[in-house]
Amino acid sequence: MENLKIAIGDGFLESFAQIPKAKQKKVMEFVAKFRYNPMASGINYEKINDARDHNFRSVRIDQDYRGIILKPAQGNVYILLWVDKHDDAYDWARSHRCHIHPQTGTLQLVQIVQGDQPETESSQIPAAAKNTPRLFDLSDDTLLSLGVPAENLPRIKDLISVEDLEAVEKTLPIEAFEALYLLAAGTSLDEVLIDYASKTVTKDVNTEDFAEALNQDASRRRFYVVGDEMELLEMLEAPLERWRVFLHPSQRRLIARHWSGPVRVLGGAGTGKTVVAMHRAKWLASQLTGPSDRILFTTFTSNLAVDIQENLRKICSAQEFQRIDVQHIDAWIVDCLKRLEYHLRVVYPNGKDSEYEQCWSLAEGLINPSLGLPTSFFREEWERVILPQSIRSRQAYLTASRIGRGVPLTRKQRADIWPVFEEMRIQLTQRKLTTIEDAAFDIIAMLDSGSNIKPYRSIVVDEGQDFGPEMLVLLRRLVPENEDDLFIVGDGHQRIYHRKAALGRCGINIRGRGKKLKINYRTTEEIRRFATRILEGIAIDDMDESLDTLMDYRSLMHGDYPDVHQFSSINDESKWVAEKIESLISSGMLSQDICLVARTNTLLEEFQSQFQSMGIEIRKLSRQVPDNRNLPGIRLATMHRVKGLEFKAVFMVAINHNIVPLRIGTTTQDSTEVNLRDQNERALFHVAATRAIKYLSISAHGKASEYFSI
Numbered sequence: 001m002e003n004l005k006i007a008i009g010d011g012f013l014e015s016f017a018q019i020p021k022a023k024q025k026k027v028m029e030f031v032a033k034f035r036y037n038p039m040a041s042g043i044n045y046e047k048i049n050d051a052r053d054h055n056f057r058s059v060r061i062d063q064d065y066r067g068i069i070l071k072p073a074q075g076n077v078y079i080l081l082w083v084d085k086h087d088d089a090y091d092w093a094r095s096h097r098c099h100i101h102p103q104t105g106t107l108q109l110v111q112i113v114q115g116d117q118p119e120t121e122s123s124q125i126p127a128a129a130k131n132t133p134r135l136f137d138l139s140d141d142t143l144l145s146l147g148v149p150a151e152n153l154p155r156i157k158d159l160i161s162v163e164d165l166e167a168v169e170k171t172l173p174i175e176a177f178e179a180l181y182l183l184a185a186g187t188s189l190d191e192v193l194i195d196y197a198s199k200t201v202t203k204d205v206n207t208e209d210f211a212e213a214l215n216q217d218a219s220r221r222r223f224y225v226v227g228d229e230m231e232l233l234e235m236l237e238a239p240l241e242r243w244r245v246f247l248h249p250s251q252r253r254l255i256a257r258h259w260s261g262p263v264r265v266l267g268g269a270g271t272g273k274t275v276v277a278m279h280r281a282k283w284l285a286s287q288l289t290g291p292s293d294r295i296l297f298t299t300f301t302s303n304l305a306v307d308i309q310e311n312l313r314k315i316c317s318a319q320e321f322q323r324i325d326v327q328h329i330d331a332w333i334v335d336c337l338k339r340l341e342y343h344l345r346v347v348y349p350n351g352k353d354s355e356y357e358q359c360w361s362l363a364e365g366l367i368n369p370s371l372g373l374p375t376s377f378f379r380e381e382w383e384r385v386i387l388p389q390s391i392r393s394r395q396a397y398l399t400a401s402r403i404g405r406g407v408p409l410t411r412k413q414r415a416d417i418w419p420v421f422e423e424m425r426i427q428l429t430q431r432k433l434t435t436i437e438d439a440a441f442d443i444i445a446m447l448d449s450g451s452n453i454k455p456y457r458s459i460v461v462d463e464g465q466d467f468g469p470e471m472l473v474l475l476r477r478l479v480p481e482n483e484d485d486l487f488i489v490g491d492g493h494q495r496i497y498h499r500k501a502a503l504g505r506c507g508i509n510i511r512g513r514g515k516k517l518k519i520n521y522r523t524t525e526e527i528r529r530f531a532t533r534i535l536e537g538i539a540i541d542d543m544d545e546s547l548d549t550l551m552d553y554r555s556l557m558h559g560d561y562p563d564v565h566q567f568s569s570i571n572d573e574s575k576w577v578a579e580k581i582e583s584l585i586s587s588g589m590l591s592q593d594i595c596l597v598a599r600t601n602t603l604l605e606e607f608q609s610q611f612q613s614m615g616i617e618i619r620k621l622s623r624q625v626p627d628n629r630n631l632p633g634i635r636l637a638t639m640h641r642v643k644g645l646e647f648k649a650v651f652m653v654a655i656n657h658n659i660v661p662l663r664i665g666t667t668t669q670d671s672t673e674v675n676l677r678d679q680n681e682r683a684l685f686h687v688a689a690t691r692a693i694k695y696l697s698i699s700a701h702g703k704a705s706e707y708f709s710i
């Protein structure tokens with residue numbers, strides 16, 4: 001069929017997700033037939049009486065259900081808009097319209113505001129007094145360029161508060177509402193114009209050319225032109241996974257284009273960094289031509305890599321998917337060591353009796369007490385100075401940079417301290433062990449001496465803020481300096497592993513290619529604000545020696561403020577949590593969409609036994625096994641483990657004094673180190689709180705954490 005264009009609106013998927021399974025099956029049957037031939041004789045397009053939009057038609061799904069389709073008189077365009085019970089579908093059609101903005105050319109879907117619509121919320125806003133300052137002082141042209149329809153201009157210019165703006169949300173196209181909301185929240189006009197203003201404000205838009213309107217970036221935010229029948233059916237199989245196709249223009253702009261060198265994308269929690277990174281990897285894979293060209297997609301945490309692999313499978317073609325290696329960075333390093341027949345095993349500083357700690361306690365034996373430095377100082381020096389800079393000789397240590405360390409050392413003191421670190425390496429090597437940092441530097445050395453390690457055409461990095469310098473230098477060496485070489489997403493506010501590096505210092509030059517995402521898609525604004533307050537006043541870097549801010553980051557969803565409660569005992573706390581969980585489940589939430597988060601494994605285990613004794617089904621999230629969200633059960637996880645995940649409801653439990661921030665096992669007196677640890681603990685709290693989509697609870701038993709007063 002010539003020039004046939006079939007598109008689906010995000011509302012169709014949203015309404016489809018709400019209808020019973022049996023009806024969904026009928027819709028899928030209809031959609032398959034419709035996609036094959038929208039003009040098939042069995043499809044009857046009924047006009048809708050009283051609909052303001054003369055292009056709307058209803059189609060029969062079965063006796064009770066109807067679909068609403070946009071079928072303009074001109075062109076061969078069909079857009080699936082809504083599906084519902086007969087009367088509800090008709091009501092929806094009567095209260096909406098879909099038009100092409102005459103200045104920007106964008107296809108817009110809005111609730112009808114004008115005329116005799118007394119029921120709309122917007123019409124309940126009383127006209128403001130003449131001398132009351134207005135929310136926006138913008139020209140008609142600016143408002144039009146942001147996508148505000150001409151008929152809404154007087155109303156928008158009359159608004160006096162953000163609450164007024166929220167009340168008219170549904171009557172505005174999404175891009176216009178978002179731009180105005182960001183302006184109202186304090187984002188500068190210049191920034192908003194960069195992200196939202198149409199580049200093509202013109203008087204020559206053909207407002208009947210729907211095929212052309214679908215090509216506009218801003219239209220693709222809500223409307224997706226579907227390829228074949230399979231693609232459409234796959235979308236219906238996962239209707240809530242909107243991220244697969246409906247990208248924000250600020251996301252889309254980062255993905256499908258060539259970049260002249262490394263790109264760094266910042267963005268607060270939930271702004272879609274992982275989504276962008278995945279679409280970028282797919283696009284890069286689609287560009288590969290050489291038979292052995294490959295992409296590496298790497299993360300810091302192992303369970304995120306597992307999720308990403310699964311999600312990439314959903315959005316990539318088979319050819320694209322098989323060209324992308326997804327692996328968290330430590331696993332990649334360990335695999336690489338094996339390939340290079342390098343016979344040291346990587347060990348980590350966890351647990352009292354771990355091999356790493358055994359080596360460390362022997363090294364500690366060499367501490368000279370006359371130096372007057374606490375033992376914690378040596379461990380910090382090892383982790384913050386020796387390992388990240390790969391200092392392997394006394395001479396190198398004497399001249400090493402110690403920027404960021406609180407206690408200054410003379411040359412003589414350095415010489416006296418060195419034997420401790422030397423001993424640590426001896427102990428590790430004798431046992432055929434190594435650290436992840438040393439392993440990464442060893443691979444870099446092998447690359448420099450010409451080892452044949454499979455090179456990548458491009459590398460995509462998620463959680464970039466947690467990559468240490470050794471990992472970033474390694475990634476830089478793994479991919480030739482070229483167009484589209486590195487794409488790194490991250491957020492310094494979520495740095496929770498004490499690792500810090502500046503991209504520029506690792507040879508990754510992002511000049512002119514530092515970008516930022518600002519809309520939170522996960523969390524309500526109430527939860528986002530609460531979660532962000534914990535980091536207020538703390539200077540957070542942009543992964544490249546400048547500062548980043550969360551001031552320009554917003555959510556457009558709203559909900560309740562987080563619940564904050566203090567109890568006298570763990571019994572009382574767990575009883576309250578269990579009751580609240582029960583009420584969430586009885587109001588329709590699935591148990592697998594609820595997660596209980598604690599700072600330590602020990603506390604988690606205490607809650608686990610409390611819950612078990614109450615007969616509540618639970619599942620502890622593990623590093624090794626991916627979480628199968630089809631299985632019921634309340635999820636239990638530490639604050640570290642929930643990084644990168646999301647749940648409809650999050651209960652942060654045992655937010656007790658000395659537990660959050662965690663003071664157990666730390667003896668350091670060094671003020672720089674104390675600040676660093678506090679920052680890390682705050683980031684952990686922020687990460688855990690921003691996992692919540694709709695509901696967040698913070699509770700403590702006994703004395704509460706000082707973070708309670710934020």
Ligand SMILES: Nc1ncnc2c1ncn2[C@@H]1O[C@H](COP(=O)(O)OP(=O)(O)OP(=O)(O)O)[C@@H](O)[C@H]1O
Nearest residue numbers: 242243246247248269270271272273274275521644
């Ligand atoms: N364009 C989009 N349309 C709809 N949903 C989106 C879009 N982009 C992202 N999302 C959704 O927003 C949520 C957060 O996305 P994502 O995990 O990519 O954010 P993030 O910035 O990596 O978060 P974090 O740093 O907190 O882990 C997810 O549920 C994702 O599906």
